[in-house]
Amino acid sequence: MFSHLKFDGERLNHQPGSLLGSTALITGTTIGAGILALPAVTLPSGVLPSNVAICLVWLYTLLSGLLIAEITVNVMSMEGIAHIGFLAIVEKKLGNLGARIAGAAYLIEHYAILVAYISRGGDILISTFAKICNLDQDLPHWLGTTTFTILFGGMLYWGKEKFVEKLNNVLVGIVIVSFMGILFLGVGHIKTSLFLFQNWTAVGGAISVICVTLFYQNIVPVVVTQLEGDIPKIRKSIIIGSGIPLILFLCWNTVILGSVNFEFWQINQPNGSIFDPLQVLQGGGAGEVLAIILTVFSEFAIVTSFIGFVYGLIDFFQDLYRLNQMKISRLPIFSLVLLPPLGLGTINPYIFFIAIEYSGILTVSILGAIIPAIVSWQQRQKLPNSIYQSLIPGGKITLAMMIIIAVTLMTKQVIEIISLIQINIPTLFYLLAN
Secondary structure, three states, X not given: OOOOEEEOOOOEEEOOOOXXXXXXXXXXXXXXXXXXXXXXXXXXXXXHHHHHHHHHHHHHHHHHHHHHHHHHHHHHHHHOOOOOOHHHHHHHHHHHHHHHHHHHHHHHHHHHXXXXXXXXXXXXXXXXXXXXXXXXXXXXXXXXXXXXHHHHHHHHHHOOHHHHHHHHHHHHHHHHHHHHHHHHHHHHHOOHHHHHOOOHHHHHHHHHHHHHHOOOHHHHHHHHHHOOOOHHHHHHHHHHHHHHHHHHHHHHHHHHHOOOOHHHHHHHOOOOOOOOHHHHHHOOOOHHHHHHHHHHHHHHHHHHHHHXXXXXXXXXXXXXXXXXXXXXXXXXXXXXXXXXXXXXXXXXXXXHHHHHHHOOHHHHHHHHHHHHHHHHHHHHHHOOOOOOOOOOOOHHHHHHHHHHHHHHHHHHHHHHHHHHHHHHHHHHHHHHHX
């Protein structure tokens, strides 16, 4: 469709997109802090029900990723442009109202995820530093969030794109290797009898976090640009890039849930406090080696996903200013991307699980299913089959099913939120009265 060209002083040279780099970007974006929150919500349902749910959500997000790639490729080919962001696509096809709805959902989802990453990533940094320096006192939470943002945000700001891509490839490799180490040490603590526990009715409570955990659609337009609209490469990148995290998540979920007795968890956490899978593995008798591997895995899993979400939000703001025919330099864009989540993550040190939970179904369904399906439906009606480039099977039947599933999940989430608000209103009035 188009080529990346670079002038070396004498002539223009073709710079082909890297399939490995694009695949690693998707994998790194997907393997983020969500994996740390996953067992907290899958534990009540058991190994088999939760693993089935993870596979079904992965299939849904795979279709979603391919669909976003599909509409991106078709818009770029029809417009004759080398790059376009998701917001610009929606504005072109669904008008200002559609762009505003998509923009609001996109902004909420990205900020919520970045808040979670900065909060947890900063905590890991300062706790590791305190342990290395043998400090008796806990370092302040704001120091961790600020250090994390300056360190890794600065790397993205000053680092060249090729450098960041290569660094991300290395970090993804470290994440996978450290994850294998966790599995190797964790398998010894699995109790096969725990696999018999099944509570299929509890699966619904995990869907929101699973959706966030498997979300990578924000960087699909970036992947399409990197691979120059090459559909076979794009399809392969999305399938492999999301398939690797799926395997890792299933293994992680099995090891954690196979090591923790649900009844024991209920007895020891009667007040509904959040279960932290890291504490389970660290207390499993594997010693300092496991603790170190867990720290490395957790931090770099967050960093690789942090890179993808920062890039996605930068793309969003560039589209926003482009649509308003305004120019903006890198510093203001990076400030818009990093400062709001830094502030929120610093104010509330316990925001990690909250951000992961409530940035889930509502925004993922809107951004990953409903809007892309509507845009694709519109494109299929206007473009002849000989021109339209499709990446998903099933045509309009698949699109209709994606919309129905998304609306169903959103309705369920809204009902749960309303119920939660109603439950907490009497408590709020009681606190105000006293």
